[in-house]
Amino acid sequence: MGHQFVQGFARTVLGGAVSAGIPLVGPVRFLKKFPEHLRFDTSPISVNSVQLGDRQFRLDFRASVDLSPFFLQGVVEEGLRLTRVVPVLRVARHSPISFTLHVTW
Incomplete structure (x- = not known):
C-alpha cells in the first residue's frame, strides 16, 4: 500500500514536482531528511535515521499507536x-509500536 501511496502522490501536480527533484537529492539525503517528512504536530509517529555506511541506513520508528511497518516500508x-537506486529493506519488529527498517542499495 505504501508503494501505491507514493505512486499516487507522484501523479498529482505537487507530487510530480517533488518526484522530478528526488533524483537530484539522492538516496543518502532522502533518508537523512525522511524523519522531517513525518514530523507533524499531531503525528503519532517518530523516526530516527542513522547512516551506518556509504549505502546503508537504519530507520527506527516509534509510535503512540499500533504501527504496521509494511506501509512505511513501501x-x-x-x-x-x-532516487534511481534499487533498495533492499528488511523489517525488524520490536513491539506493536516500534520497528526498525534496515536499508541498503
Whole structure:
C-alpha cells in the first residue's frame, strides 16, 4: 500500500514536482531528511535515521499507536526508487509500536 501511496502522490501536480527533484537529492539525503517528512504536530509517529555506511541506513520508528511497518516500508522503498537506486529493506519488529527498517542499495 505504501508503494501505491507514493505512486499516487507522484501523479498529482505537487507530487510530480517533488518526484522530478528526488533524483537530484539522492538516496543518502532522502533518508537523512525522511524523519522531517513525518514530523507533524499531531503525528503519532517518530523516526530516527542513522547512516551506518556509504549505502546503508537504519530507520527506527516509534509510535503512540499500533504501527504496521509494511506501509512505511513501501513508502521508503518507493521513494528510494525515485532516487534511481534499487533498495533492499528488511523489517525488524520490536513491539506493536516500534520497528526498525534496515536499508541498503
